[in-house]
Amino acid sequence: MIPPGSRYVALGSSFAAGPGINPIVDRPAGRSGNNYAHLVAAELGLELTDVTYSGATTAHVLDTQQDNAPPQLDALTPDTRLVTITVGGNDLDYIGTFIRGSFLNTVAKPASIFGRRVANRIRARVSYLKEDAEYAAVADALTTVVERTRERAPEARVLLVDYLTLVGPSTRPRLDVPLNEEQLPSVAMMADGLAAAFAKAAAATGADLVTASAASRDHAIGSPTPWTTAYSRGLFSPLTGFVPYHPNAAGMRAVADLVVETLRA
Template structure:
């Protein structure tokens, strides 16, 4: 279960248009590799509320798919609670619009770029951790024998990422986006420690695979046919997360 970083928007084949769910997302790749029966309820745009209680489109709350026969659950959600990728996309859009405007009026260009705030309070990250713990508890209540893996978010922009055409943020904005990613990763780690769920730290494993790296696991700004939506996992990223999940399952068996 989870949001777009689990669903795989833009990665072919798309099995559910409304959910932007790929047949080559990491849940499908894990199920294929381990010969598991998969129920995939990932849905792009999902928040923790859509996991716990709120329908999304025609889809019920994702936790409703868990039952007493469920043996394994992977969870990637929380970024939309913080508007993490949304802020990244809006900032990139505003900067792209501001660039030609700034040629005529630097002041107006700066005003356009300043319309996006990249800051989040610690309480917001803590709230994500709290809701992840609640998700784990709800899963355990329905499936007491299941293994629960909290799979955090692949790195889009890491500490070494610099402004470029497909990451059109400046030297002041990029560190704030990186701080959001780090805060989200810490929320997952805190939730795993508090709930006893297993943590798959895709964020740490992908630090050298952000946009602009030699082998990126996420896409840059904009849409890339067949390669995923901007600032989201690409096919290589989904395969890498699947490998991390499989490694976790085999190591802890």
């Protein structure tokens, strides 16, 4: 267990930052004061430095500035004792593909030639992302993130925390998930490939793996108790309390519990 008062650094993209979950404590980053890192730090009495940032890729964690924010690894110091990492989805444009596909399907009639062309483009894009090389690149990048983390914080316990499941057994095409029966499985396969990349990186580095993806399968969109948001045709904003296809407050609480459980184990 990490002793109370220890330094904890949270790295990652929007699935760690928590856009849309009040209170938002950093607007450019879309970072919530109730994301899983804040909940873990509060429960365990840790000193948190949260540099998660919506839209971040593994490059933004490693060595690339994002907006005015330096690379996230710059936050690590030798006295860091816990690091959580949730990133990689934006390398694959995972959520971006899901959101664009949903938007285009709502504005294009499926029976029209335009609608069919849009659907075909979406399917082609998703199929491209299912190439093994795409997921291998994410696994390699995550492996590098862990290795660089240990160089900067050699005494830290490192947890790879993968992504909550969006498309599960209860997810069906409907107004708040406007993808068709052919597109939904492709999104699910992308999620499986991303989860496998996390598992591969954990195996390569010996980092702890928190499988939020597996724990949330029965809490996907369309379930009685979803841990993620669905889609809406209305305006959405990380500052107004709704961002489609992202963790909700219950999902962040669930991930925090999984992290605490892993640390206590």
